[in-house]
Amino acid sequence: MENHQHHQHAAHNDHAAVENEVSVTAAYEDGKIVVELKDPEGNAPVLETNHEKDLHLIVVKSDLSEYRHLHPVSKENGVFEQAYELSDGMYKVFVDIKPKGLAYQVKPVELHVGEHQNHSADNDLSVDTEFEKTVDGRTVALSVNSLKVNEPTVFTYTSKDGKPDPYLGALGHVVILDExxxxxxxxxxxxxxETVFETRFSKPGIYKVWGEFMFGEQVHVYPFVIEVTE
Structure with a gap:
C-alpha cells in the first residue's frame, strides 16, 4: 500500500526548494468551493488518478477546529467545484494532486468566507492525553511508538468494531498538519x-492528526493532537 512519502518530503522541505509548476487558487462563491489549476502555460494540467480520485481537497478552519476531506467535480479548463456550506471565517485548503509531468508539492491556500478579519485565528490546541475516541458509535484507539524528530513514527489504529472497510483504495487515510x-x-x-501508518517529523512542535476510516457506508474522522520533541 502506498505511503505517500513524496507528500511527507514536500511538507517538510523548505518551500523555496521546490518550484511548483502548477498554480492553485481557491475561492468560495455561491455556496461552492471553486479550485482552479493552471500549468506554466496557463492551461489545465493533466491529473493522474490518486487513490481513486483526480483531486483530494482538504479544508480546515485556520484554527484547526474544523476539517473536511472533499472531492470536487471537474468542470473545464482546470476548474473544480464542490458545493459545501462553510460558516464565515478564514480557512486553509490543501489540494492533493498528481499532475502528469509537472513538479508539484502541496502547499496551503487561504480561503476567505464571508465577513471576517483577514488574518488567521489563534488556535487553542491541547495535546491529547487519552488516545481513544468514539465517533458516531464507532470507537477507535491510537497508539504511537515514538514522537521524536527524525525518527520513524508509527501510528497504529485499532477498532473495537473490527477492521474498517476499504476507502478510496486503502483501509484508511491519515492527514497531519502542524499547528x-x-x-x-x-x-x-x-x-x-492493517491500519498502521508510518511517517517522520523533521521539526518539533504541536501537530493535529486526523484518521479517516470507513465503517459500513460512513466515513468516521478521529482527530488527535500530539507533540513532537527533539
Whole structure:
C-alpha cells in the first residue's frame, strides 16, 4: 500500500526548494468551493488518478477546529467545484494532486468566507492525553511508538468494531498538519491488511492528526493532537 512519502518530503522541505509548476487558487462563491489549476502555460494540467480520485481537497478552519476531506467535480479548463456550506471565517485548503509531468508539492491556500478579519485565528490546541475516541458509535484507539524528530513514527489504529472497510483504495487515510497549518502530511497504510501508518517529523512542535476510516457506508474522522520533541 502506498505511503505517500513524496507528500511527507514536500511538507517538510523548505518551500523555496521546490518550484511548483502548477498554480492553485481557491475561492468560495455561491455556496461552492471553486479550485482552479493552471500549468506554466496557463492551461489545465493533466491529473493522474490518486487513490481513486483526480483531486483530494482538504479544508480546515485556520484554527484547526474544523476539517473536511472533499472531492470536487471537474468542470473545464482546470476548474473544480464542490458545493459545501462553510460558516464565515478564514480557512486553509490543501489540494492533493498528481499532475502528469509537472513538479508539484502541496502547499496551503487561504480561503476567505464571508465577513471576517483577514488574518488567521489563534488556535487553542491541547495535546491529547487519552488516545481513544468514539465517533458516531464507532470507537477507535491510537497508539504511537515514538514522537521524536527524525525518527520513524508509527501510528497504529485499532477498532473495537473490527477492521474498517476499504476507502478510496486503502483501509484508511491519515492527514497531519502542524499547528500553523503550513506543514502537510498525507499518509496511507504501510500494509493492505492493517491500519498502521508510518511517517517522520523533521521539526518539533504541536501537530493535529486526523484518521479517516470507513465503517459500513460512513466515513468516521478521529482527530488527535500530539507533540513532537527533539
Amino acid at each position: 500553523d497549518a503550513e506543514e502537510f502530511i498525507h499518509v496511507h497504510p504501510s500494509s493492505e491488511d
